[in-house]
Amino acid sequence: MKFSRASLIQTGLVFFLLVALFAGLKLIRQPVRPDSKASGPTSVQFYFSPSSASIPPTTQLDLMLNPLLQPISFVRVEAYFDPSLLQLSQEITTTPLLRYVIQKTPLPEANTSGHIIIVLGLAPEDRPLAPASLFSLAQLTFQSASAQPIQTQITFPLSGPQIQVVDLSLNDLPYTTSPAIINLNPTPTPTAIPTSTPTPTATPTATPSPIPTPTSIPSPTPTPAPTATPTLTPTPTPARIPGDANGDGLVDGIDYTIWVTNYDQPTTQGYSAADFNGDNYVDGQDYTIWLLNYQA
Numbered sequence: 001m002k003f004s005r006a007s008l009i010q011t012g013l014v015f016f017l018l019v020a021l022f023a024g025l026k027l028i029r030q031p032v033r034p035d036s037k038a039s040g041p042t043s044v045q046f047y048f049s050p051s052s053a054s055i056p057p058t059t060q061l062d063l064m065l066n067p068l069l070q071p072i073s074f075v076r077v078e079a080y081f082d083p084s085l086l087q088l089s090q091e092i093t094t095t096p097l098l099r100y101v102i103q104k105t106p107l108p109e110a111n112t113s114g115h116i117i118i119v120l121g122l123a124p125e126d127r128p129l130a131p132a133s134l135f136s137l138a139q140l141t142f143q144s145a146s147a148q149p150i151q152t153q154i155t156f157p158l159s160g161p162q163i164q165v166v167d168l169s170l171n172d173l174p175y176t177t178s179p180a181i182i183n184l185n186p187t188p189t190p191t192a193i194p195t196s197t198p199t200p201t202a203t204p205t206a207t208p209s210p211i212p213t214p215t216s217i218p219s220p221t222p223t224p225a226p227t228a229t230p231t232l233t234p235t236p237t238p239a240r241i242p243g244d245a246n247g248d249g250l251v252d253g254i255d256y257t258i259w260v261t262n263y264d265q266p267t268t269q270g271y272s273a274a275d276f277n278g279d280n281y282v283d284g285q286d287y288t289i290w291l292l293n294y295q296a
């Protein structure tokens with residue numbers, strides 16, 4: 001009997017230990033569980049307000065941007081419409097929140113091509129006021145250019161470099177777009193013949209993708225024989241301040257002018273051509289680097 005009693009105690013002890021171990025593991029594991037908060041940038045939204053309209057009468061459509069709390073420093077956006085059906089009735093106006101109008105298609109050009117390009121930058125003095133919630137990026141006023149009752153759309157390019165949104169954390173923000181639906185000269189009797197209007201497939205001008213010149217890998221500086229005292233290696237002073245295109249030690253309007261001159265072009269000139277992030281292309285990322293380092 002004493003033999004079985006001992007084994008009973010032993011088994012009980014082992015069981016107890018196992019339970020304790022299991023509970024302990026659970027306790028340890030629970031707080032470790034990651035919150036999956038490491039979310040990257042969220043998709044900003046481009047859309048028109050109103051999202052559908054009947055023309056005539058002449059109607060203003062607001063090109064809206066919802067940054068979803070990400071402070072915006074730079075926006076490039078394009079839109080297409082069928083100029084045989086719609087015409088802009090006045091010049092495009094843009095938001096005062098992004099005061100640097102880098103590019104804006106003039107009315108005659110837009111009404112000929114049916115293609116609108118808008119490129120806006122945050123002014124350096126507006127850095128604390130970077131728009132982070134829903135705002136009207138641009139105002140487009142359309143009138144009918146056709147007498148036929150027809151449905152048409154104002155569309156965004158599907159993907160590619162035609163749209164770029166950069167925030168103050170230098171994120172290239174992903175985006176979603178929704179077109180505007182325009183009912184031209186709607187007939188009073190709503191004979192709902194849903195003729196699918198062929199959307200004006202505006203041939204997007206294929207921007208030549210920059211030839212990715214391999215960025216020279218910095219050769220590791222030969223570390224001297226390990227000395228006993230771990231001296232802090234002084235960080236090598238960069239040759240130039242980020243955003244300083246002309247290398248005069250200042251980040252100012254001259255550097256902005258150099259950026260504008262080289263905007264939307266491939267380059268291998270680095271800082272001298274305002275390619276501050278060294279990706280061999282001059283775009284909104286470089287603009288934001290200039291902006292973040294601008295000295296009044």
Ligand SMILES: [Ca+2]
Nearest residue numbers: 244246248250
């Ligand atoms: Ca400079």
Ligand SMILES: [Ca+2]
Nearest residue numbers: 275279281286
């Ligand atoms: Ca660049």
